[in-house]
Amino acid sequence: MAGTMIQKMRTRGDQENEIYIKRDDLLPFSMGGNKVRIADAFLNDMRKSGCDAMILYGSRHSNLCRVLSNLCFQNSVKCVMICSHEEEEDDEATNNTHLIGWTGTETVHCGKKDIAQTVDRVTEDLRAQGYRPYYIYGDRYGQGNEGTAAMAYAEAYREITAFEREQGWEFDYIFCPSGTGATQSGLICGHLLAGDRAKILGIMISSREKERAFRVISQGVRGYFAKTGQALPENFEDEIVLLDGYRQGGYGVYDDRIRACIRREYCLNGLPLDPIYTAKAYWGMQEYLREERISGKRILFLHTGGTPLFYDFLAKEGTKEEKC
């Protein structure tokens, strides 16, 4: 996996913090994003497990499902996507929907209560066809494979520490959007192993209960340390920080403050941010820095990609005659 660059951002009156951004939106596969690293970790884990078919679960708007369906196609790996009805905020097709469609990935629809049974059924079907299937989330209840997704950013963290060594200083804060928690748990693992000063802050972008989000991240960190046979530091849970004050109406809901943030960061930094994940997190970061009167610090924002969602936004909202 080639690394991605860290760029200094131009800012407007942000308490004189130095803001940097890690451009994981430019990972060179399937329109980029954090899911490229995570999908890679799943494919490697599938192979190590002696399996040859992948079972995904997600909505047809999902960034992870886009990248995984693409990666499976590229590697001629059988792929079945379990698609929950209720996950879909609305039924409109998005860029990710189209791209998943191009790969011809087999899709099985199910209600949200029926996921476990559907995982079982798809697993049995694939076995009957001679495959050894791998469900990315572990068991039928989606448990047991948290360490694999965390691995992606535990490893990517080395790119951050390499950058810090080059610069001769360390970041004070690292911000990321916190959705499934996989990226944040990976960053925490990397931070624990590096023993550096950075405080990692996840900006919650959905209305997922904070305690549940905390638990999932904790499981990710435990899973990674167990998987790699390393000693898990005591009090590691102190490193899990979730900021829940910036989710606006919950997953996919956003107002004019997010719209303005998207336009501003495009105009000022030539950067695509999407309203569901990255712009909400970027805006949340700016709000937090202001509210907490943080200044004179070096701050890294992890751009987790989702560029297809930026273009969904642009197609939908670009016509409004708004300026930066």
Added chain:
Amino acid sequence: MAGTMIQKMRTRGDQENEIYIKRDDLLPFSMGGNKVRIADAFLNDMRKSGCDAMILYGSRHSNLCRVLSNLCFQNSVKCVMICSHEEEEDDEATNNTHLIGWTGTETVHCGKKDIAQTVDRVTEDLRAQGYRPYYIYGDRYGQGNEGTAAMAYAEAYREITAFEREQGWEFDYIFCPSGTGATQSGLICGHLLAGDRAKILGIMISSREKERAFRVISQGVRGYFAKTGQALPENFEDEIVLLDGYRQGGYGVYDDRIRACIRREYCLNGLPLDPIYTAKAYWGMQEYLREERISGKRILFLHTGGTPLFYDFLAKEGTKEEKC
């Protein structure tokens, strides 16, 4: 300017050539593409010329106008865009239209016969406001600044030779889409200076007359050598190769072969190609290699970006239930 990576492509039965791609679509500003390098060259040249306002010319769908309007905004440089009516294939707003709109770039419309007068008028207006304006294409007839745009790829060529040195071999062919000719003339300059074996082939994507395209590229090469005070090799025009058999119906016109190419390269390589420039050129390259029975060669395709046009295509054609 940070360099971009060169990736090996997965291919399907392509006469066993090794195809590589230089990912200039991932240049980390304004959605990437060759115009990022070219816009940078214009901004530098403007400053060297002691000017402080930029006059653009192009359609509101233009990749160059997107990047330049963005770069001027970022650098607080006054920017006026002269927008020709007839240039627009149709009047539908595209992703580039929206992005240009966000920057609030002042737009002056004009008919295609009135460009010279409009350049004069905008120049005078800006002078009256106290600016020292810079027209990217040189004089009122769009002549005299060909060397600046060529400079971008004359310099980028060093990234190609650095890659070759790492690999211990040289490319046999370098393909690029040939539109305005700026990128191709830059590559030719780089090649002449490196003295390497690569044959540079431009796939024409519009119905521009071949002789005119040849002349423009020749002017670009001359302009670059004059600008940098280097000796122009005799017979340099032998290096200008334009392939005009793959333009289908001309600029912006494409059929199912291009559509299939876009889907295939996304599925196989996780790559965005747009129907107007990069997919037409990539498809043209594949056709040419087949027709000429070229095999066992190392080939570089320059991905010149235009990702906003990939998403225009996806929004328009993604819903058709086509698979790879």
